[in-house]
Amino acid sequence: MVDATVSDDMPLESEAELLKRPAPMERLVTVYGGSGFLGRHVVRALARRGWRVRVAVRRPDLAGHLQPLGTVGQINPVQANLRYPASVLRAAEGAQVVINLVGVLHESGRQSFEAVHQFGARQVAGAAREVGARLIHVSAIGADADSTSLYARTKAAGERAAFEAKPDAVIFRPSVVFGPEDSFFNRFAAMARLSPVLPLIAGGKTLMQPVFVGDVAAAIARAVDEQATPGTVYELGGPEVRSFRELLELMLEEVGRKRLLIPVPGAVASLKARLLELLPNPLLTRDQVKLLANDNVVSPAAIAEGRTLAGLGIQPTAIGAVLPDYMWRYRKAGQFSKPEEA
Numbered sequence: 001m002v003d004a005t006v007s008d009d010m011p012l013e014s015e016a017e018l019l020k021r022p023a024p025m026e027r028l029v030t031v032y033g034g035s036g037f038l039g040r041h042v043v044r045a046l047a048r049r050g051w052r053v054r055v056a057v058r059r060p061d062l063a064g065h066l067q068p069l070g071t072v073g074q075i076n077p078v079q080a081n082l083r084y085p086a087s088v089l090r091a092a093e094g095a096q097v098v099i100n101l102v103g104v105l106h107e108s109g110r111q112s113f114e115a116v117h118q119f120g121a122r123q124v125a126g127a128a129r130e131v132g133a134r135l136i137h138v139s140a141i142g143a144d145a146d147s148t149s150l151y152a153r154t155k156a157a158g159e160r161a162a163f164e165a166k167p168d169a170v171i172f173r174p175s176v177v178f179g180p181e182d183s184f185f186n187r188f189a190a191m192a193r194l195s196p197v198l199p200l201i202a203g204g205k206t207l208m209q210p211v212f213v214g215d216v217a218a219a220i221a222r223a224v225d226e227q228a229t230p231g232t233v234y235e236l237g238g239p240e241v242r243s244f245r246e247l248l249e250l251m252l253e254e255v256g257r258k259r260l261l262i263p264v265p266g267a268v269a270s271l272k273a274r275l276l277e278l279l280p281n282p283l284l285t286r287d288q289v290k291l292l293a294n295d296n297v298v299s300p301a302a303i304a305e306g307r308t309l310a311g312l313g314i315q316p317t318a319i320g321a322v323l324p325d326y327m328w329r330y331r332k333a334g335q336f337s338k339p340e341e342a
Contacts, residue, residue, distance in 0.1 A: 029224055030054045030095040030133075032080065032088070032124055033102035035063040037181045038138070041217035042101065044069040049221060056080035056091035082120030083110065085127075092127040097224050099136045100124040100162070105151075105183060106277075106285045113154040113287075121158030125165035134230075135169040136223050137162040138216075141209075141235055141296050143173060149290040159233070168230035170223045172216065175237040175296050178319065179213030180326040185251050187283065189330040192252060197260040201269045201284075204245030204261065207295040209237030211309070212317035219312050228312060235302035236309055239316040244292065254323050255330040256337065266293060 027050070034043050034055035046053050047070030057063050060077035067075050080091040082102060092098050102124075104116050121137065128135040143155035162169045176184050191198060216236055222228060242250070245261060252259055264272075269289045276282045302308055309316050328335045 026052070028052045028054060028095045029097040029099060030056055030092050031099045031101060032056045032082070032091070033100070035059075035066060035077070036101065037179065037183070038177060038213055038216060039101050040066060040069070041179070041213050042099065042220050043075060045217045045221035046224060047071075047074055049225060051224065052076075054078055054091060054095065056088070082123055083115060085123045088123040089127045089130060092124075092131045092133060095131060095133045097136065098124060098128040098131075098133045099138070099220065099224070100158075101138050103138070103140070103155075106282055106288070108280075113150050114157075117151070117154035118157040118161065122161040122165070125162045125169070128169075129165045134224075135162060135166040136220060137169055137171045138220070139171055139173045139233075141173045141175045141237070141298070142291060142294060147290075147294075149287050151287050151291060163231070170228045170230060171233045172219060172223075173233060173235045174216050175209040175211050175235075175298065177213050177216055178210045178238075179322065182213070184210070185247075185323065185327065188248055189251055189255050189327060191283065192255060192257050192259050193330055195259070197262050198248055198252075199264040199269065199272075199284075200245055200248070200261050201264055201289060201292040202244070202266055203263040204243060204248070206244045206292050207241055207297050208244065208247060209241050209297040210247070210319055211236050211238045212319075212322055215309055215314055215317055218314050219309060222312050222314070232307060233302075234307045234312070235298040237298040237316070239318055241297055242319075250319065250323070251327065254327040256332065257330075266290075 029046055029051045031042060031053060033039050035057045043053050043066050053075045055063055055066055055077045057077055058081050060079050063077035069075060078091050080087040082088060100121060102116055102120055104111050107113055125135055139155045139159050142152050143159055144152045145156040147153050159171055178185055219236055248261060266289055270286045273284045273286045273289050276284050298308055331337045
């Protein structure tokens, strides 16, 4: 079974090997948004490859959990806010590579889609150009300038900003990312613990291709090591394409809970989402309802052109190899019960 908390494409080292590892090289990469779900896996993958990692975040005092992922002094959190270009530029100074991982799933206060995905992406790309660093930008499958979803439109705008500033940028579009701290399986498992029913937005027919967070981090690390084609958009998906309904059924089987899966038309879901948006951390927004109306899978063109995990030499990790490692917490008796007994 995969250790989902630390797994990437490199073998684990023993304590003795870690002690023998040479001091970090004089190569510096700046990772914006490196303290989040994907960020901690990216930081770890880069540290294992000998990079010095500067983690640019709004609250560096809350990023101390990243430092044990490398050797002493190898990982350094610094303050940067995408709304303030001077702080973005300062964080990029001296870096050979700049990575933009910053993104939000819902808007909150000044953290709007335009501010983060569009304006912020432009600032990071401009900083990379200013200091002469290579740029790696993480977007999302579904980024589309013509989408009805503001999230998807601003993601597309962020990609344009990246290429305008750095035509040789490498862009990654992951599908739904899963792993220990994900916002997909964890969210619905938490709902299943309290609610007798789970909603199937758009009838549960939307297709998804969940990708393991360790695989996404490995792809980014390979791009940092110049193993990706400059000026290319890669689409990252796992080995399985499942419907929204199938993913919820898989989650319920793993946590050992039986719940009614009720199809909810888009219009009804939007009405419910209008109320849920009033919560500090809404379970569903109207914009997410729009996103769920479209499939979230790797395109045939990306597969044919090798713009995938396989094209980067990475074997995608199956959902079943990782999900049990963190879904046990939602079983009735936690780790002391098997799924069929929960």
